Amino acid sequence: MDSETLRKNLEQLTGKRTGIKQLGRQHSASLFSMGLEGQDQLVIHEGHLWAPLYESEGRITAVWVEMEGLTSLEVQLVNYAVRNFAIALKATGLREEGEVEARQLGAWLNTELEQEKNDTEIPDEITLKGRLFGDMIPFLLSSEIAHSPQISYRSLMKLLRSYFENEILLIPLQEKEWLILARKELLTGGDDKDDEEESVDDLLAQTSMGLHELIASEWVGVFHLAVAPAIVPVKGLTGSVALLRETIVLGRIFQVGEYIHLPWELHLERLVNSIPVVRRKQLLGQIGDYSSVLSDKEMLLTLETFFEMDCNVSETAKKLYIHRNTLLYRLDKIKQETGADVRSFGDAAIVKLTMLLYKVTKRK
Structure with missing residues (x-):
């Protein structure tokens, strides 16, 4: 049981407002004039x-309950619940490095x-x-291996601190899913001038x-990572986490073999994924039969690389480590089989859309 569950249970038990707060050193000392041995005192x-x-x-994290109307029995029950929680917490070691607050x-x-409250x-x-x-x-970090050992909060926090070299927050979410919050100045080097959007994305x-x-060098398994632009978490955190979760889902569908997913690179994929399944199949039928090309791994890789390199023939050939004439031969073959010349913007847009529809429909 985490501290938020404890708070909710106490709220249901007493019918009173409750909360959990970490007190400063001075406030802790004045409110609780005792050490850890006296934690059972109210x-x-x-x-x-x-x-x-x-x-x-020196900072004490405490739970509070509104006192007005609280019966002596309810006080005893609160004390009992908190004492048991504190004992269990100490036994598990979750109180290290702010894990309780993070959970x-x-x-x-x-x-x-879960209630789709994103704002x-x-x-x-x-x-x-x-x-x-x-x-x-x-940042959202998600493990793909279902039976991999559980990574401890402490070990992951230690690894993250070695990378960011400053204060970060690590928030465990669902199983094998972690939210990482890093100060914006850690990434910009404290430079307050306005960066161009492209440089920030880069x-x-x-x-x-x-x-x-x-992370991949330290632990065995496949990890997906997504990142979003800076937010003020107190107001924008739920929406940002929802975006990052969607980004990883889209990345697993449309960017097979890649493990870093960026939301600003998946706008078209997000649109295609929102199309109802029946309508996707209708669109594929209306566009034409591209299955011979899209089911061919070599041709599919050629198209993906061609679009990635902004339809530049020379750059695509370099990226694929093939001769320019070999690439032109493949593009001509695609035109012969589909009737679409991807060197033309209109045809390229249709083929790109068809590729995405094919991937998401085949995945389903």
Whole structure:
């Protein structure tokens, strides 16, 4: 059970507003004049019942319950629930490096996204809210291996700190899925001038490549990574996580063999994926039969590379390590079999759309 679940249980038990808050060192010392051994003691302060969960570097994280109308039996039950939670927490070691607060935020995010609430502001009872007002870059890391060993929060946090070299937040979401929040200045080097959009995108892509290489070198398995532009998490986090999850889903469908997925490179794929299944099949039938080309791995790779290189024949040949004449032969063969000359913009657009429809329909 995480701290957010504890808070909800206490709220249901007492019918009172509850919350979890990390106190500063001075506030911790004044409110709870005891060490960890005295954590089973309750404190009444400013109309609230406070119960400490754990201490980290002099800061105590505590749960509070509105005191007005609370019966003595309910107080005892709150004390019992909190004590058991604190004991279990200590036994599992989850109190290291802010994992409890991170899991609380992760549980809240999962609940909001399950209800398709993509624009909700983080509520005051989320302990980490006070650290989420500045611009931050969100990354979503997802493991593809179903039976791979569980990666511990502590080991992943240690690895991330070695890469970003500064403060980050690691938020466990669903199983084998983690949200990483890094300060925007860590990526820009503290330069406040306005960067061109392309340079910012390039910087995010390069940072993602380095991060993915580091993770892949440390752990066995396949990991997908997506990144989005900077947000102020307190207001934009749910929408950003929803975008990143969709980006990884689209990447797995349309970018097979790639493991870094960027939302600004998947606009057309997002549009195609939103088309109902029946309509996709109708469109494929109306466009014509391209199956002989799209089912041929060599031809499919040729087309994908040709479009990736902006339909530039010379650059495509270099990327494929083939002679220019070999590429022209393949393009002519595609024209003979489909009637579409991909060196023409109109035909290229139709073939690109057909490729995407074919991929998503075949996947389904």
